[in-house]
Amino acid sequence: MDTVLSIKNLSKHYGKIKALDGLSLDIKRGSVFGILGPNGSGKTTTLGMVLDVINPTSGLFEWFGQKSSSATRKRIGAILEHPIFYPYLTGVENLMIVCDIKGVPYSRVDEVLEQVSLGERKDSKFKTYSLGMKQRLSIASALLCDPEVMILDEPTNGLDPQGIAEIRELIIEIANSGKTIIIASHLLDEVQKVCTHFCVLQRGRLIHNGLVEDVGKGSLSVEVKADAENLEQVLESAQMHKQLKRELDKYILTMEDNYGAADVNKYLFDNGITAKHLVVKTKTLEKQFLEILKGQEGGQS
Missing domain, CATH: 3.40.50.300 (P-loop containing nucleotide triphosphate hydrolases)
Known part of the structure; x- marks a missing residue:
């Protein structure tokens, strides 16, 4: 063009x-x-x-x-x-x-x-x-x-x-x-x-x-919900994510390369937990926009 x-x-x-x-x-x-x-x-x-x-x-x-x-x-x-x-x-x-x-x-x-x-x-x-x-x-x-x-x-x-x-x-x-x-x-x-x-x-x-x-390329995020008191402990031990954070009644995993939602689902099932909510989250322009601004401010500090 x-x-x-x-x-x-x-x-x-x-x-x-x-x-x-x-x-x-x-x-x-x-x-x-x-x-x-x-x-x-x-x-x-x-x-x-x-x-x-x-x-x-x-x-x-x-x-x-x-x-x-x-x-x-x-x-x-x-x-x-x-x-x-x-x-x-x-x-x-x-x-x-x-x-x-x-x-x-x-x-x-x-x-x-x-x-x-x-x-x-x-x-x-x-x-x-x-x-x-x-x-x-x-x-x-x-x-x-x-x-x-x-x-x-x-x-x-x-x-x-x-x-x-x-x-x-x-x-x-x-x-x-x-x-x-x-x-x-x-x-x-x-x-x-x-x-x-x-x-x-x-x-x-x-x-x-x-x-x-x-926008959205890069690390994959997976959103998880399950009726299990030990859900957080099981997810922490999964060794397939870069970051785990809780948002109200769900957990967000930022996945390592080569891992996806199917791997999370299988890992939970192998540990006796059935996920009632398992969604792949893609990065929005809003999130990338805020990350760009935050990164710029961090570079100036």
């Missing part, structure tokens, strides 16, 4: 505050790239700079192998924070105004409204839309110019579970159409469900960059 966005040593300082500090990053065509980090980590600052909304202190970035220009910006659709629409105008009328601003034919309006599943409500006033519908109209607005790249800043912020699921499915559909998507989010579970790649920012610095599919 060729590079859509290349960021090299990008920094933004506000006096002594380093909102972004020497960020270097490449985002490939066709990927769904998640930018993660705690509040104040530099996510929105990064998006603002690559969209020419914020001037960098130093460093540079290129879109499609070129310096940012009006031509490259036309190939990008973006939603930063909460887009403003006219509450007393309909969805169609609001998008027609956006068409005038972007120089897009009105024929695109019905196309994008169908794409975001707002066709049946296109003639309803914006003020009657739910939060999820308002967010979908925002995405429709960004899709009007048929961009190659979509940038979404916290696209599911404030939505209920149904709204989150709707936006998630929409993002997947847009990605499947061949567009590159860049998402800044703090909802780690959603990023794991829709993104192909992710990076983690902390205090303006890049501390991790990798594939979402690599």
Whole structure:
């Protein structure tokens, strides 16, 4: 895959505050790239700079192998924070105004409204839309110019579970159409469900960059429950785990290489214990995210 966005040593300082500090990053065509980090980590600052909304202190970035220009910006659709629409105008009328601003034919309006599943409500006033519908109209607005790249800043912020699921499915559909998507989010579970790649920012610095599919690789964990008073003692003597810890009424074993749930089950049975709950646990993005942050803090102490 060729590079859509290349960021090299990008920094933004506000006096002594380093909102972004020497960020270097490449985002490939066709990927769904998640930018993660705690509040104040530099996510929105990064998006603002690559969209020419914020001037960098130093460093540079290129879109499609070129310096940012009006031509490259036309190939990008973006939603930063909460887009403003006219509450007393309909969805169609609001998008027609956006068409005038972007120089897009009105024929695109019905196309994008169908794409975001707002066709049946296109003639309803914006003020009657739910939060999820308002967010979908925002995405429709960004899709009007048929961009190659979509940038979404916290696209599911404030939505209920149904709204989150709707936006998630929409993002997947847009990605499947061949567009590159860049998402800044703090909802780690959603990023794991829709993104192909992710990076983690902390205090303006890049501390991790990798594939979402690599999350969970490494040590296997097995969750065990059984009606046996000596369960903990038996598990401690198993010699097939790196770590054993108790969580309420269950035990979590971090397994040594070459051992799995079947080995635990057989070991318990051989010791007269029948497991009533035996589940392989995979590492979530949330857990890896916290481990990355903890490791970074440990390295700085």
